[in-house]
Amino acid sequence: MSNTLSRRQALRGATASVLVAGWSISTQSWAVAGTTDPDLVELPSLDGTLETEAVSGFGHDFGRMVDSDPWAVLRPGSVDDIVKMIDYARSNGLHIAMNGRSGTGDDLESHSSFGQALVPGGISIDARGLSRIISIDSDSAVVEPGVTWATLTEAALEVGATPPALTDYLHLSIGGTLSIGGVGSTVHRYGFQVDTVTSVDVVTGEGELVTASPTQSSDLFEAVLSGGGQCGVIVRATVDLVPAPDEVLVCSLVYDDLDVYMADQEKALEEGRFDAQAGEAGPSPDGSGWVYKLEGIAFHPAGSPPDQDELLSGFNDDRSSAEIVGMPYRDYAFRLDAFESELKEGGFWTQPKPWLSMFMPASSTKQFLEEALADLTQDDLGAGFLLCYPYHTGKSTRPLVMQPGEPVGYLFDLLRFPAPDGPDSGRMLEQNRRLHDRGVELGGKRYLVGAVPEMTVEDWQEHFGNRWTTFREQKERHDPDGILTPGQAFFG
Ligand SMILES: Cc1cc2nc3c(=O)[nH]c(=O)nc-3n(C[C@H](O)[C@H](O)[C@H](O)COP(=O)(O)OP(=O)(O)OC[C@H]3O[C@@H](n4cnc5c(N)ncnc54)[C@H](O)[C@@H]3O)c2cc1C
Numbered sequence: 001m002s003n004t005l006s007r008r009q010a011l012r013g014a015t016a017s018v019l020v021a022g023w024s025i026s027t028q029s030w031a032v033a034g035t036t037d038p039d040l041v042e043l044p045s046l047d048g049t050l051e052t053e054a055v056s057g058f059g060h061d062f063g064r065m066v067d068s069d070p071w072a073v074l075r076p077g078s079v080d081d082i083v084k085m086i087d088y089a090r091s092n093g094l095h096i097a098m099n100g101r102s103g104t105g106d107d108l109e110s111h112s113s114f115g116q117a118l119v120p121g122g123i124s125i126d127a128r129g130l131s132r133i134i135s136i137d138s139d140s141a142v143v144e145p146g147v148t149w150a151t152l153t154e155a156a157l158e159v160g161a162t163p164p165a166l167t168d169y170l171h172l173s174i175g176g177t178l179s180i181g182g183v184g185s186t187v188h189r190y191g192f193q194v195d196t197v198t199s200v201d202v203v204t205g206e207g208e209l210v211t212a213s214p215t216q217s218s219d220l221f222e223a224v225l226s227g228g229g230q231c232g233v234i235v236r237a238t239v240d241l242v243p244a245p246d247e248v249l250v251c252s253l254v255y256d257d258l259d260v261y262m263a264d265q266e267k268a269l270e271e272g273r274f275d276a277q278a279g280e281a282g283p284s285p286d287g288s289g290w291v292y293k294l295e296g297i298a299f300h301p302a303g304s305p306p307d308q309d310e311l312l313s314g315f316n317d318d319r320s321s322a323e324i325v326g327m328p329y330r331d332y333a334f335r336l337d338a339f340e341s342e343l344k345e346g347g348f349w350t351q352p353k354p355w356l357s358m359f360m361p362a363s364s365t366k367q368f369l370e371e372a373l374a375d376l377t378q379d380d381l382g383a384g385f386l387l388c389y390p391y392h393t394g395k396s397t398r399p400l401v402m403q404p405g406e407p408v409g410y411l412f413d414l415l416r417f418p419a420p421d422g423p424d425s426g427r428m429l430e431q432n433r434r435l436h437d438r439g440v441e442l443g444g445k446r447y448l449v450g451a452v453p454e455m456t457v458e459d460w461q462e463h464f465g466n467r468w469t470t471f472r473e474q475k476e477r478h479d480p481d482g483i484l485t486p487g488q489a490f491f492g
Contacts, residue, residue, distance in 0.1 A: 020050050020072065023092045030072060041092055044084040047077025048129050058099055058124040063113030063451055064352045065425055068120035076129035079201070079209065079235045085123060086233070087207035089483050095122030097485040098233050100176030102127075102148055104340065111172055113355045114451035116180075116228065116487045127173050130235060140198070140241055145175025145234050149193075152239065153333055162244035162333065164190040168278075169336045175234045180448040181226045181401045183411060185276035185297065188269055191395035194225040196240040202232035205479025209235070223474035226400040228448055229485030230471075231478040245275070245299030248332045249306065251324050253294040253317035256284070261292035262366060262390075264315045266408065268296055269390050273311065275299040276332075279389035281369065283378045290373050294389075297332065348383045348417040352425035356414040356432040357447035361404035362390060364442035368412065372435055379423050380416060380431070387413035399467050402445040412439070413447075429453045448488070460490045 024031045026039035030052055043050060052072050059069035071094075074085050089096040097119045101108040108128065110117035118124075131146030138161045141152055149163060150170035156162050167177060167184045174193075178200070182193025190196055199213040202224050210232070212221035223231040251274075255261035265279055276297035284291045294317065298306045305326055312322075343349045360368050369388060376386070390410050393403040403409055414435070416428065429451060436452045446452060446463060461468045475482075475491060482491070 020052055023088075023094065025092065041088070044088060046074075046081045046084065048075045048081050049077075050074050050085070050123075055124070057109065058126075059118065061110040061112045061115060061117060062353065063115075063355065064350060065113070065354065065429070065451060066115035066118060068115065068118050070119045070124040071121050073124050073126055074129070075126045079130070079203065081129075082125065082203045082233055082235055083207050083209055085125070086203055086205065086483070089123055090205065090207060090481050093481070093483075095119045095483050095486045096125065097122070097229055097487060098125045098127055098145065098175060098179075100127050100173030101146065102171055102173045102176060104171050104337075107344075107349075111176065112487075113353060113449060114453075116448070117176070117485075118487045120486070122483075122486070125233065127175055134236070136241075138241060138243070140238055142236060142238050143174055144236055145173060145178075147174050148172060149174060149177070150334070153330075156241050157244055157330060159241075160244055161241035162329070163193070163196065163239055164242045165193045165196045166333055167193070169340070170334060171340075174237060174239065178225055178234055178237060179227065179229050181398075183447070185278040185295070185389075187395060187411070188272075188277055188391040189275065189395070191397060192226070192401050193239075194398045194401060195396065197225065197237050198240065199238040200224060200234050201236035202234055204232040205481065205484045219470075219474055220478060222399050223471060223478070225398045226448065227471070227474075228488035228490060230475050230488060230490060232484070245329045246302035247300055247305070247326060248276075248329050249298045249300065249308075249311070249324065249326050250332065251294075251296045251298070251308075251312060252322060253296065253312070253315055253319075254321035255292040255294070255317055256289070258290075258292060258366060258369065260316050261294065264317060265294055265390050266362065267314065268294065269392070269408065277389060277391075278387065281373060281386045281388050283381070287378065292388075299329065343383055343417055346383060347420045351382075351418050351420055351422065352428075353384075353416050353418065354425055354428040354432050354451040355416060355449065356412075356435055356452065357450045358412040358436065358439040358444045359393075359402075359404055359447060360410045360412050360439060360442065360444040361406040362408035362410060363406060364444070365390075365410040365412070368439055368442050368444065369410075371438060372412070372414075375431060375435065376414075377423075379418065380428060381414075382416055382418035382422050384415045384417035387411055387415065400464070400471065402463055402465065402467070404443050404445055406443070412444070414450075455489065457490070457492045464490075 127146035130144035274296035
């Protein structure tokens with residue numbers, strides 16, 4: 001029997017009972033236990049496991065457009081395992097990256113769209129190995145990175161609290177969204193999820209465990225929050241919590257005119273009318289154009305909703321089409337769960353999904369949106385939607401969450417769920433690239449999630465602008481051998 005695992009064996013999971021002994025420098029492959037290979041670098045002893053079977057689930061992500069398996073998966077049993085395996089990867093020239101393994105039921109995967117968490121031929125770390133809530137009270141929680149926002153929200157509600165900045169879909173890993181930003185309908189009040197984190201423990205690309213905060217190793221703190229996993233793996237985070245409301249009133253106001261829609265959105269924002277504020281564009285029911293929906297959400301104590309006339313006064317929507325629904329706060333927080341089930345049942349969830357997320361300056365949002373809507377068809381959205389709503393860019397305080405240079409920005413979030421027989425994903429990717437380039441031309445910034453093909457180092461340099469030099473210096477300092485998170489490809 002050969003004492004090394006061929007790539008094929010590793011990929012097809014044919015070696016379920018084979019224990020990995022270490023990496024063979026001469027054969028550039030994993031060697032099995034009992035090997036006599038003199039070039040074998042033995043694995044450190046681990047609290048968890050390193051597996052070469054069933055790694056294919058780590059070779060794709062939610063976007064389903066990139067397929068590239070790692071050679072091994074680390075299921076860490078401790079933070080120490082991550083320290084040891086980063087050290088090991090570095091010594092042996094292997095790439096390594098955390099995979100959020102987020103989702104529901106058995107459908108766990110990276111929820112990135114375009115390979116951001118993938119490690120072709122390297123080591124993927126299963127975030128689920130570190131998914132404990134270490135402590136929680138009504139002000140804050142200390143969590144491991146594989147905890148999802150859903151799990152944290154459930155635990156927080158038990159102490160009467162909630163994370164202030166929730167993503168729309170909660171089954172995402174905390175380590176994953178902190179590595180990219182994390183945006184949701186309270187961004188106008190609390191900023192991004194990274195703005196609600198006070199401290200992180202990070203294992204750097206040099207295998208050092210560092211606690212980073214605004215006052216301690218602040219350079220590293222700023223380089224890992226929305227840093228795409230370039231300078232370290234977040235292994236613990238302290239997240240703010242705020243008192244949870246009992247109930248919410250969700251007001252959906254409908255518009256057929258973009259100018260009126262945007263004016264009302266910006267009025268609501270300036271007046272701070274709602275506790276949560278979102279909105280979207282969607283095809284009109286008769287298919288002749290687009291309609292817009294402002295979603296204004298008021299939080300309130302049980303049984304005491306705000307006066308509706310007062311809450312909605314001065315808006316110029318088509319009030320006869322408005323929908324106003326009250327619900328418990330928990331239902332609002334978990335509002336996408338039912339939709340997820342529908343999408344899965346309809347076969348939409350596993351299709352290629354080229355998402356595109358941009359942050360546009362308010363002054364050019366109308367032009368950008370009009371051009372984008374002229375380019376998009378109902379088929380391009382499928383069962384998905386196009387979020388488009390304003391927020392104060394000044395609420396974003398972490399340097400790597402790149403923002404347009406105006407006080408008001410708009411999230412443009414093209415969340416496609418094409419039908420199983422829907423448009424060609426290559427065409428949609430080209431469309432993303434076109435829209436991205438046009439958005440940048442108009443002063444926009446992309447969000448790190450999403451699928452924009454053929455991003456070059458020069459594109460990323462332009463993206464990070466005056467933060468680029470510091471970011472690259474941090475990368476060189478904390479990951480001198482460039483082993484961490486190759487899927488982001490910021491630095492080539
Ligand atoms: C249905 C759906 C709804 C979504 N809704 C929202 C939303 O409302 N708001 C929003 O902002 N985003 C949203 N997203 C995008 C989501 O935030 C990203 O996909 C994000 O990457 C989190 O996914 P994940 O936990 O699977 O992390 P991954 O995709 O696995 O990781 C993201 C990146 O961070 C790296 N990484 C992961 N964990 C760590 C860690 N602990 N330390 C260092 N690097 C790490 C990965 O290697 C990768 O590069 C949504 C995605 C989906 C599919």
